[in-house]
Amino acid sequence: MASDPTRLPAPKLDEQLCFALYSSSLAMTKAYRPLLEALGLTYPQYLAMMVLWERDAQTVSELGERLHLDSGTLTPLLKRLESAGLIARDRLPEDERRVAVTLTAAGRALRTRAGGLPARMARLTGCSAAELAQLRRRLLQLRDAIAEAGGDGTAPSPRP
Numbered sequence: 001m002a003s004d005p006t007r008l009p010a011p012k013l014d015e016q017l018c019f020a021l022y023s024s025s026l027a028m029t030k031a032y033r034p035l036l037e038a039l040g041l042t043y044p045q046y047l048a049m050m051v052l053w054e055r056d057a058q059t060v061s062e063l064g065e066r067l068h069l070d071s072g073t074l075t076p077l078l079k080r081l082e083s084a085g086l087i088a089r090d091r092l093p094e095d096e097r098r099v100a101v102t103l104t105a106a107g108r109a110l111r112t113r114a115g116g117l118p119a120r121m122a123r124l125t126g127c128s129a130a131e132l133a134q135l136r137r138r139l140l141q142l143r144d145a146i147a148e149a150g151g152d153g154t155a156p157s158p159r160p
Contacts, residue, residue, distance in 0.1 A: 021139075031124055035117055039110060040084060044069075044077055046114070052087065052103050053111045059092070060099045086110060 013019050029043050036046050044067075051066050052058065058066075064074045078101060081087045086107035092098045122132055 028121070031121060032117070035120065039114055041110075041114075042077075045081055046117075048074070048077060048081065049086065049107065049110065049114070052101065052107065056108075057100055057102045060089075060101060063101060081107075 032043050032046070036043060039046070041049065047067055048063060051063055060071060060074060060078065063069075063078075064071055067074065069077075078087065078089060082089055084106075085104055088102050088104055089099050090102070092100055122129070125132060127135070
């Protein structure tokens with residue numbers, strides 16, 4: 001029986017952009033793990049702390065927007081940081097539905113201990129600073145293009 005010429009070949013895993021991104025993300029998170037364990041943080045907690053180190057006293061919704069996380073994911077993460085004494089969460093007096101997140105003295109002090117992590121991780125990549133900057137720009141462009149397209153798999157096919 002003749003093969004169906006309209007049938008596409010099965011995709012190969014190693015040729016998929018999504019798998020390259022996924023496996024690279026796993027490798028990066030794995031490399032961070034021992035460094036962050038020494039600080040008592042998980043990778044998502046580290047990301048939340050970095051946002052607060054950039055600008056203290058943000059609402060939960062501002063943190064969620066910055067980290068691309070919903071409140072159902074972010075709230076347990078923040079509760080653990082609060083239990084560790086690194087942040088405080090308080091309802092805003094002008095709108096008790098909103099919760100402000102602020103660094104404690106211990107949370108601010110942790111910034112110094114974490115300061116060298118980005119440079120250590122950059123060295124692990126074997127890339128130059130320019131290469132890393134270019135890769136970061138391209139990944140952000142990719143993220144934004146997917147978000148603009150709806151990110152739900154219904155984006156139009158690319159133009160030839």
